């Protein structure tokens with residue numbers, strides 16, 4: 001296990017380096033590019049004195065490297081300060097938004113992975129069948145259609161034309177706002193159906209195509225013959241084949257979750273889902289930098305963490321991986 | 325990658341043939357836009373009586389109807405193909421060139437150069453793409469050039485990794501040894517002997533580049549961070565979305581969305597066919 | 610005990626149906642060891658798969674019977690055939706390297722082989738597995754390893770242990786020593802031999818290696834292009850009756866006095882989709898005559914217990930002499 005510990009340390013160091021780089025890039029972006037952040041909400045009624053006081057408060061008069069170190073410390077401690085236009089701290093807002101984003105992508109991911117795996121494994125096992133061809137063709141189309149247009153179409157048809165489902169939002173104003181309250185609320189589920197299905201329609205294609213091709217690969221292996229020769233029934237053999245074909249899926253799902261976490265911005269806007277992505281867009285529109293900064297940072301962190309988990313998990317499930 | 329083989333692949337993949345035909349169609353549309361589009365990209369399609377036809381449904385006058393500002397949807401769609409093609413091509417070329425160069429240099433020279441370049445790709449892989457692009461565009465002035473730069477910034481990493489791996493294996497091949505023995509310099513070996521062998525592989529990433537470029541432009545524009553001077557499909561969708569056209573004017577929403585989808589799908593299908601030519605093992609699968 | 614009667618196995622391929630095994634009849638008595646030899650691609654493994662009932666999906670038994678203790682395996686329903694596999698007959702596969710599922714431990718896979726054929730309490734299974742492992746000379750401590758942690762030889766031993774798990778009557782060993790180094794090959798063959806000699810298992814032993822067959826088998830069948838061209842006892846290699854067997858013996862050292870140059874048979878095995886008319890060996894046979902490519906020779910009993918399929922059996926003495934001369938095999942055949 002010594003090899004594993006070294007590997008883990010190396011990966012953690014690597015991830016730490018990447019985080020530092022990203023933080024630095026963000027510092028440059030947010031502190032240096034837009035010029036003077038006070039200019040945004042300073043109007044003619046502000047006296048020079050008030051502006052200076054505000055600058056002191058934000059530490060904008062300190063030398064750049066003091067600002068930089070303070071910024072690094074704050075980011076690492078998840079102390080994102082206060083937004084320009086809201087009362088809660090940014091960290092509190094972020095927590096809410098991250099939860100809401102998860103409330104959209106986690107159910108969609110679960111459905112995609114479970115059903116995608118089953119469909120893909122079956123398609124690979126029954127290679128050449130009508131089912132396999134249909135599954136592959138549908139997946140390729142769904143995979144290449146931009147999902148935000150699918151979202152718009154779904155809204156037009158199911159919300160505006162047929163009026164089956166609410167056109168956006170998560171729960172009505174004044175509805176439940178704890179995690180369990182949400183999960184127990186039928187409103188949440190009703191609002192989830194449309195964006196959830198749109199997400200599934202895209203995300204399910206990955207597991208289908210992946211499982212199918214890795215199943216095809218497994219089907220060519222010698223050990224399947226041996227399983228038959230032992231006298232195992234078809235069911236057990238499919239279990240063996242699927243277990244082998246699942247190996248690449250684990251990595252894929254972790255990476256896919258990371259990408260989803262930063263990539264569902266468009267769907268959140270279209271379906272007015274109060275998640276992290278929508279918060280980022282709104283913050284940018286209002287030039288509310290502390291919020292935008294925190295959102296971007298969290299997205300990067302989650303993506304990195306999931307990539308790391310993907311690598312570690314792969315070693316855990318495939319006995320052939322060694323860390324020497 | 326000879327002609328007959330390409331035709332052979334198209335024959336076996338009707339979807340790739342359809343994709344290629346679609347791409348040709350879009351190119352024709354973009355090239356001949358001034359001839360095809362009855363109105364300019366931001367021109368109000370005044371009626372015969374100088375009235376502004378707001379949200380008019382499709383008619384013989386305005387094939388795909390009009391927008392809430394009385395502009396001709398069909399014309400905007402045609403002009404939009406120019407933006408899509410420009411952004412797609414430039415992002416693809418840029419990212420493939422940058423990625424290939426970095427991959428070649430990294431793989432060929434190895435050592436600290438490789439280390440530095442590969443750590444750079446790690447960083448590039450760690451940055452969330454769309455959110456980062458949003459922040460950059462929000463900070464600067466939205467423009468097509470910036471979109472293209474962003475795509476290049478994000479796509480070179482994939483190409484670089486693949487090309488690096490390929491270069492690593494190529495530089496051990498006998499013909500490289502032979503060239504070295506004959507006294508060829510590093511750059512000569514790299515560009516005359518190795519580069520031609522990795523180019524077909526780099527080319528695979530052109531499709532990815534076009535797709536990503538077009539999608540990113542559409543996404544940014546849709547979110548309201550597009551170049552306001554370029555009438556793109558994303559800008560059209562953004563305007564339609566904000567004007568609530570999803571309820572009232574389907575003719576304004578569908579054309580840009582369908583065009584975008586068809587374009588991206590066509591590129592994807594052709595890319596797959598090309599991949600199959602490169603890697604015949606896929607064919608059996 | 611095992612008898613193939615006019616067995617014909619075909620694979621569906623892009624080019625058409627390949628007749629990998631064509632009207633082959635062989636018989637194997639209780640406790641006997643039959644050696645099956647022939648070049649790569651002549652259909653040896655296909656026979657093994659047909660007997661085991663594990664032909665790939667594109668393969669089918671087009672004609673003939675496989676009698677195993679009175680039942681016809683060719684027409685047996687899948688469930689009954691599954692019950693026989695592993696229990697009454699077991700396979701030692703061609704590529705032990707890849708014959709274990711990489712993601713389960715060796716113990717789990719042996720366990721599964723036992724469980725597939727009825728319940729046995731866990732302690733009893735563990736005991737049985739340990740005994741099997743000990744018998745093939747593997748450390749019991751290695752049972753919980755994954756297959757990739759085993760060397761090739763260890764994997765093949767574990768395969769033999771698995772084949773013996775339920776004490777089957779028939780063992781089908783398909784090139785059990787390919788890919789192993791010579792010393793390990795010997796050890797594995799020792800185990801195979803002891804299965805046959807000491808435990809009186811009936812055995813179908815497939816191999817390229819004539820020496821192995823000559824050493825271990827009571828009966829020998831030589832295959833060429835899907836056909837059995839010569840069968841008999843050990844004398845097959847001492848006094849071949851078929852020109853192909855002559856060529857095969859020439860290509861192997863140490864079967865006779867030694868000190869002789871190895872001569873390989875030029876040319877390639879026949880296309881199985883559209884096999885050559887007449888004798889399949891004719892395009893490569895140095896003794897072929899016009900008649901050979903017109904009519905197919907039948908497998909005839911030449912001597913008691915010896916069969917061969919060649920038109921020119923009458924000239925075999927002359928052929929044996931000429932076969933020693935490398936030039937015989939060099940001459941291009943005029944068509």
Ligand SMILES: Nc1ncnc2c1ncn2[C@@H]1O[C@H](COP(=O)(O)OP(=O)(O)OP(=O)(O)O)[C@@H](O)[C@H]1O
Nearest residue numbers: 620622629648649650651652653654655656665667
């Ligand atoms: N699944 C299959 N589909 C099509 N053709 C097959 C298949 N399996 C085997 N064949 C063909 O059938 C013929 C006999 O194959 P088989 O595996 O029985 O040969 P073999 O005598 O065992 O050869 P080797 O010594 O190389 O193992 C070969 O020509 C082979 O190409």
Ligand code: SF4
Nearest residue numbers: 888891894901919920
């Ligand atoms: S039949 Fe003719 S071709 Fe065939 S082995 Fe005998 S002599 Fe040779």
Ligand SMILES: [Mg+2]
Nearest residue numbers: 653654655703
């Ligand atoms: Mg074989």
